[in-house]
Amino acid sequence: MMNPVSEMPLRLAVWLLLAPLLPGIVNKVKAWVAGRRGPPVLQLYFDLAKLWRKGVVVSTLASPGFLLGPAVAWVAVVGAALLMPLGPSLAGAGFRGDFLVLIYLLALARFCTAWAAMETGSAFEGMGAAREVSYAVLAEAAIIAAVLSLGVQTGSLSLSTMLAPAAGAGAALLAAGLFVVLLAENCRVPFDDPNTHLELTMIHEVMVLDHSGPPLAAILHGASVKLLLFSVLLVQAVLPIGQFAPWAGAGVLAAGVLGVTVGVGFVESLLARLAFRRVPLLLTTAFLLCLFALLVAWKGGPS
Amino acid sequence: MISLCLILVPLAGALLAAAWREDRTRPLWLPIFGVIHAGLAAALFFNPPAVAAESWFGFDPLARAVLPAVSLLFLVCSAYAVPYLRLRAERPNRVFVALLLTVLGLLSAGHQARHLGLLWVATEAVTLAAVPLLHFNGTARAFEATWKYLLVGGTGIALSLLGSFCLGYASLHGGGRGDLTFAALTAQGAGLSRPWVLTAWVLLLVGYGTKMGLAPMHTWKPDAYGQAPGIVGALLAGGVTTVAFTAILRVRSVVGAAGEGPVADRTLLLLGLFSMGVAALFLLGTRDFKRMLAYSSVEHMGILGLGTALGGPGVAAALFHVWSNGLTKGVLFLSAGNLHRAAGEPTMDAARGMARLTPRSAAIFVAGMFAITALPPFAPFFSELQVVRAGLAAGHGLAVAAFLGCLLLAFLGLTRVVFGIVDGRPRPARVHHARRFRETAAVIAPPLVLLGLSLALGLFTPAILRESWLAAVRQLFPTP
Amino acid sequence: MNEGTLNLLVGLAMGLNLLALGSSRLPALIRTVAAQGVVLGVMPLLIEHETLDWRVAAVAVATIAGKGVVIPWLLRRAMRAANIEREIEPFVGYVPSLLLGAGGTIAAVGLARALPLLPAHSGSLLVPGAMASVLTGFLLLIGRVKAISQVCGYLILENGIYLFGLLLIHSTPLLVESGILLDVTVGVFVIGIIVDRIQRAFDSLDTRKLTTLRE
């Protein structure tokens, strides 16, 4: 165990530096499945560096909130990530109810992104923002049900101790539910297709249509942190990482995240994007999976 | 013998007014005798005389608990009558003034009557004396209203006479002398023949209930109140109905002494609630604000009946409500009279935006409406809350629920009408008409004074007044 | 002997009730009511007593004068002033009202049995007679449309009450009795005046026209 204060820079570094790796891995997997070579795994790093150097075009209609939105959203996502323990060795300084802060920081990020989208007065961005905030309603219910099941299971309300999964049916249900939420929250197929360029079918991408340069870099980086965050949450909620030795735990965590990322890549390769009216159905399924996990936690489990 | 003066002085005043030559100054006799009467009533109220048990008239505790309210109401109404009759200079007022005083005298007689037969005589006399007051306007509609008032009321009063005879026969059959003084009847108590007592109760309840205006015998009320001048409405609603109510109270006390109290209470409870319900439904639909006051009066007569049915605390609450209802109805009738004069017609369709045409009267009318719908801190709030409390204490949960439901419906109906005429834009055609009516202090002050009295009565109910109600309850329902 | 005569008179009054219910012409109706008034006026004199009380005599005279003479005269005057066609278009037809009246009379006799009476009154027809008259009064008030017939109904109703009051004639003080009598007379007088006013205001005594005041 390290001192929470001194480990902070390390955790921050892990989140900030490793996150952009994940979209690269996803894209690599997709390319591999499709039999292409695909972009390099580090492509996002290059993109971010390039974007940060570029100039900015701002809509004539936009207020300063157009620039503040991405910044605050990025801070919120990174703040949420910092609350998430990275295995037993980098657990951070948790407190009762920190998971709620995490969830609401993600909501803050959503608010800011949607706000920035609405700044442009474009119907496309309005559409994207409306979809984003609407589907988040179901996703949020699912996440709360998921953390509730974790809390009930462990009798703890702090992220550092509540991520101690049960074996068996509960874990499987939770894994499935959280995986769907991960796909939805990070705008992956089958909810959204990050690669599409048809505005009418997009959610997240259409919200950031008018962003460019450094703000877009913040958005893209924030999105990758969010993907990593959900992967870490999923892995820790399902795998009993706490039972390993500290550094072995870190290894297992890394392997798990890699596995999730590859899984996302496979899903994205093998599934088509869902029709919008089916989206709520899938999200409701995810919510129900988490709810069942909660029921399982109530039925059995310690305490 | 001050108590007899209460009756005789106004009657003498009536003669004087009838003999007075000048139309213009004759109305001044009204406040003069009003003051005398109120003074006499106050003197008696503060120094209640001892009343011999067998006397036919007397300022007994029940009269003490109610009569001053009537006197007070008359006093304020008489002050309003002066400017009112000046406005109506086109109509001769000899009969009107004389009969108003007669009504006052007869009301005093009715309230003080301790003999069933005399009570009946006084009530019938009041009914008849009020007839020319009702058709003071002299329109065809006024005569139609009077006709209905006479025949429906006459039928009712005839039934109460039959009931009085039945009670006398109950006494005869039980071995008594057929003495119709309440004291004798109560003293005979369980010795009264029960079937006859019950028959008498039914007849007297329906008979005096007609006079009070309990549903379904209330049909004369909207017509009469709708056509009569505001002061007459106020006196009918606050004075004449109370005579009938005290009659029912006195009879109820005899029935209770005969051991049939529970049955009597059940009928009163039911009739009271029925009246409230019917009145509330009428209020939901009516479009005429003077008829609205009549239905509201029916509702409040129902409250009196309900309160009486709830036993001791309920009766005290009902006596309280006699005061609060009488004074508050006075506010409403007098201000409605102003609105009527200004708007020309008392319907929602004709009168609109009265807050702009006659702001003061409209404000008083709204305040009176809130007062009568049990809005604190006016008196009806306190009296109705006492009814609620008495009912709940007696375990009549359902009755109280129905009571509150009726209050709500009535409130909806009243606010609908009142805000319908107060708010909005006045019709252009009426604006011209309304200009001719001026809101002088003389027509504003009386309702305002009544409103103040209603407020004060609620907030600072004098202890002596409370004590008088309790004394009346003790007189009516002596606890063994 | 007196009781027999009294019952005979009460029976006569009950018969007059039926006659009133059946008469289709106003003058006949008024005559019937006047006759009933006279019959009623005689009754107090027949009620058994040691001596002929002057009070009783006074009541009798007043009743005959009031009910038998003054009021019918008033009504007749109003009728002439109104110049109304004498046909009555009743609300409840004559035959139904007759049947109802007859049924009511029988019911009254039965109902009177249900109420306990003093032995002195057990043979008397006063109670059933009173009830039958009250019922007849109601029937006329409800069933007729001409104001004058309704007044006649009201009179018969009061006659019923008077019949009942005879039971109490000796226990009611004179002041009260005369007050009652005065009130009744003044009441009918006032009604007569209003009938007259209505006739002038509406140019008719048809109460079906008196429905301008409604919800």
Add this chain to the structure above:
Amino acid sequence: MNPGPFLLLALLALAAGGVGGLRFPRAWLGFSLIGALAGLAAALGVLLGAPDWEWRGVWRLGGDAIHLRLDGVSALFLVLLSVVSGLGALYAREYWSDAGNPSSAPRGRAWWSVLTLSMGLVLLAANGLHFLIAWELFAVSAFFLITLDARGRATRAAGWLYLAASHAGTLVLFAFFGLLAARTGSWDLGPMQDQPALASLLWLALVGFGVKAGVFPLHIWLPSAHANAPSHVSALMSGVAIKMGIYGLVRFSGWLPAPRGAAWALMGFGAASAVLGIAFALAQSDLKRLLAYCSVENVGLIAAGLGGALLAGAGNEAAGGNLLLAGALLHVWNHGAFKALLFFGAGAVLHATGTREMNRLGGLWRAMPWTASLFALGSLAVAGLPPLNGFVSEWLIYLGLFDAAASRGEAAGPAGLTAILIATAGALALATFIKASALVFLGAGRTPATRHAHECGALMRGPMLFLGTTCVFLGLGPLAVWPAIARAAASWGGALSPVGEPPDALAMLGRAQRVLAVGAVVAGGALWHRVHSGRHRRDVTWDCGYAAPTARMQYVSGSFAGIVSGWFTRILRPARTLRRPRGLFPAKAFHLERVPETVLERVLGPVAAVFVRASNAVRRLQHGRLSFYILYVAAGLVAVGTFVWVGSLR
């Protein structure tokens, strides 16, 4: 510090304001502010440690001696009342000025003072009779304020609906206090936990106060009243007046023995209010109506927290119960602050553009930068987002619910369900307030109404700034207000032990909020600096190559809310009128959508129709035919006779 003199000062100042307000607007403002400050001082004194203040007068009012009491709970609400009423008075001076409303402004001032005074008396009354008096006075003065401008039919209808609903609630309170008095033998109020016979009374209080609080489905009056009232009145109504209902619930749930069923009901209806209230809010296109429905949501949150606290208290789960109670009480303040802010903001918009219809607005941030930023701040707060105050209280409530759920006690299941529902409500609130602020302030103006918009003046901006600052302060320093909340909770009197030391987690939360705030400022500044130090230019929004975009093409209320309204269509029942464009040269096409107040129109409407039909049927009996009238007398005689006869047989 003795609060007595301050309360007296407040009373005198408000009374003077009520009388003088008709003629002297400046003096009225001064009196209102003095009253507010004095009330604030008194309440803060009690909250910060002074003992409960109690006063028994010698005068009798309605037969009972005056009895006033200021304890923690009433002080908590008194703080809110003082702050919002004082700010509202300032705001009203500009918003509802004599120049703009010569006929109604004086009346408005007088009633404002009466309303403030009567609400204060509600909080202080320790006697059922006087409580009812103050309560009704408050209800009626609020009615006169709502209908201050009674020229509009909609306003009058809204006012009447408010009055009717309020009176219905009051009549239930008649029964409540009557029963209380009948069972205890006096009108005096105080802790009565030891009398189990009083338990069932809480149900009546639930209904009576629930109407005023606006708990679903008793909220029917709330949307139209708050929408149609002048905005400073809306702010006071929404920020404080509905809290009087909450006050009643808090007060009597603490003083009376609480039946478990009532606690369940409070929690259940609270959760339902939260979700349905905000679902209705999302579907609105009238800015103030939207805010009003949002109040239903927040009241639901408070009620759910209170219900949970009652349950936890009954189940000996003090830890979670304390959190729930603290969260509910804190949310009273928080909601008061941000909802007043939002209504002030909406008032500024209405003042500037003359419309509340969001589909006619847009792009107002240029003309009204202050209002826009403060409204955005309020939106963040009301959506319960960190680092603002809304999140703190929601966090406390969540934590309490999670505690209850994790304890696997009796309340576990419902607590978990409530947590999920509240989370849903939170996400919906986010959508709602993105929509509200974006439609009004962002993008391009949709109609000419927005062209002449102007920023509001200092008197309107000042109160908004104050409230915005309060939201930030309460969010960043939750520990600072903890003693006040603990003091209020301690005098609540329910089954819970007094809330003592602040939970450590709250300190951590405060720290996290502050870090976040600093981080957001730093990151925002950095990005801003980066963008403005490099190349940057302005250009039109990307339009996908379409040549003739207009402002009307922006997303509007219905389109933004469409997805969620679709899920709730069974409850919202939107009325749509649609004409599609058809043919080669389509004629005029349109799509109208209106979301009615479902409970009012679908549930209460039919019931009211039954009464109206009954009324018409009964009125037909009064047809003017005398024969029938006499028949009614005869029928009455027969009915009463039969009743007595049957009764005497028994």
